[in-house]
Amino acid sequence: MAELRFPPVRLPAEARAVREKVRAFLRDELEAGRFTPDVDSWGRFDPEFSRRAGRAGFIGMTWPKAYGGGEYSALSRFVVACEMLAAGAPCGAHWIADRQSGPQILRHGSELARRTLLPRIAAGECYFAIGMSEPNSGSDLASVRTRARREGDAWVIEGSKIWTSRAHQVHYLIALTRTGDPGPDRHQGLTQFIVDLKAPGVIIRPIHNLAGGHEFNEVFFDRVRVGDEWRIGEVGEGWRMVTGELAFERSGPDRFLSDYRLLTALIDHLGVEPGAEEVGAEEARAVGRLVAHLGALLSMSQAVAGLLAAGENPAVEAALVKDVGTRFEREIPEVARRFFSGPVRSGGADYFERALGRVMLHAPSYTLRGGTREILRGIIARGLGLR
Ligand SMILES: Cc1cc2nc3c(=O)[nH]c(=O)nc-3n(C[C@H](O)[C@H](O)[C@H](O)COP(=O)(O)OP(=O)(O)OC[C@H]3O[C@@H](n4cnc5c(N)ncnc54)[C@H](O)[C@@H]3O)c2cc1C
Structure with missing residues (x-):
């Protein structure tokens, strides 16, 4: 039987210094009355807070400096995430882009996508949603039915996504689509794309949650055109891409x-x-x-x-x-x-x-x-x- 590994970690000096820095930032924010601490704060959407966090260097921390990052270690980023949550800071606007969309673009996006999007994400100005779930395809993600078909140098997307958190407030969504045959294990023929949520053919409808809030949505794609340079990974590699993204998410x-x-x-x-x-x-x-x-x-x-x-x-x-x-x-x-x-x-x-x-x-x-x-x-x- 394979073993679970949880090797004890001693925080390096860099991460300890970053903790002091982020605590000072959060203290200043609180003293200036710029936010009120709250529970579930990574769900609270406050672009002004995100811009200030970006300017202070707390978004995209591990990414190369050439893309707006700080080249810090994952442990320093971990410390910042813990401190933001413990302070109840409203970090929801940038959370998804920093946690998973940005790293996904850095690893598997085109150079154009990296250069265009990563510095804006790191500056706390550009936000993302997750486009995985569909009606009848939540746990069973391999069964997604949203289709992307190649037309010349672009792709045309048709279908819908559901439970897309903050799609009505953010700029982009990474959509998992079917581009080819599922193959015997159903994991083939999937591809991820970065979709501009202001593009013609994107329709966003609210879903209200148990608390009465509008946090997630249904998103419909009515022949939405996406250039090939906004593809993530190789055509047909979407399953590997999406499971990699989920590892960041979880x-x-x-x-x-x-x-x-x-x-x-x-x-x-x-x-x-x-x-x-x-x-x-x-x-x-x-x-x-x-x-x-x-x-x-x-x-x-x-x-x-x-x-x-x-x-x-x-x-x-x-x-x-x-x-x-x-x-x-x-x-x-x-x-x-x-x-x-x-x-x-x-x-x-x-x-x-x-x-x-x-x-x-x-x-x-x-x-x-x-x-x-x-x-x-x-x-x-x-x-x-x-x-
Ligand atoms: C607050 C919130 C925010 C969300 N935000 C997003 C988002 O931004 N983007 C996005 O794409 N999705 C989002 N989701 C969707 C979320 O990922 C799905 O709800 C989740 O993956 C479950 O899928 P489902 O709702 O279709 O349930 P189903 O897959 O239909 O599952 C129903 C029940 O059956 C169980 N079940 C299903 N398959 C199996 C199995 N093989 N074995 C045992 N039990 C099984 C499940 O555990 C569950 O209890 C969000 C959900 C919530 C609640």
């Missing part, structure tokens, strides 16, 4: 820190010294357990970042972190609810109540977005040679 601290501000609010609500007389033993045990889990997740996720920094492909370990991490994210509101009496209102008077109300409405999606738990467990089982 491995980070956003899979266990979405509720961090609720956890700290719970601790404030219970009192600063769990275990002291005014805090009951049950509360102290519950908080202690959550904090211990958070520590373990942080070490595991940091180990994944270390493996990425060493050029390895820790896809199975990343799937495990997402599976355990998102379960943890769903447990925090359940524990917090036990220690809040009365109905919870997301517009409530104190921060703990508001954060709890907001997380209760968003938490059901945590284990779905980026791949469901059943799918992740299948990947883990396969990686361990169990299926």
